[in-house]
Amino acid sequence: MFxxxxxxxxxxxxxxxxxxxxxxxxxxxxxxxQPVLLENRCPHQGAPLHNATxxxxxxxxxxxxxxxxxxxxxxxxxxxxxxxxxxxxxxxDRIGIDL
Ligand code: FES
Numbered sequence: 001m002f003x004x005x006x007x008x009x010x011x012x013x014x015x016x017x018x019x020x021x022x023x024x025x026x027x028x029x030x031x032x033x034q035p036v037l038l039e040n041r042c043p044h045q046g047a048p049l050h051n052a053t054x055x056x057x058x059x060x061x062x063x064x065x066x067x068x069x070x071x072x073x074x075x076x077x078x079x080x081x082x083x084x085x086x087x088x089x090x091x092x093d094r095i096g097i098d099l
Pocket of ligand 1: 042043044045046047061062063064065066
């Protein structure tokens with residue numbers, strides 16, 4: 001089942017928005033002109049990520065500073081798990097997620 005999150009036309013540089021889907025908090029943001037959807041939860045100790053700093057393709061959690069590559073979710077800090085990324089789906093002029 002496709003769940004629409006946003007109109008494609010709204011995905012500008014700097015776009016960042018939270019959605020609640022199926023009991024989870026998901027963060028949709030534009031990274032290097034690509035949309036990325038991830039769970040709004042830091043793999044380190046669970047802090048929300050919607051206020052994280054993003055520089056280039058690297059997201060830095062505001063709680064303890066763990067860093068992640070947004071293009072593949074990988075942690076750049078050895079002691080931490082990876083981001084939980086979700087595959088995006090498209091339907092007409094909408095971007096969303098297939099559940
Ligand atoms: S909770 Fe994100 S770095 Fe610790």
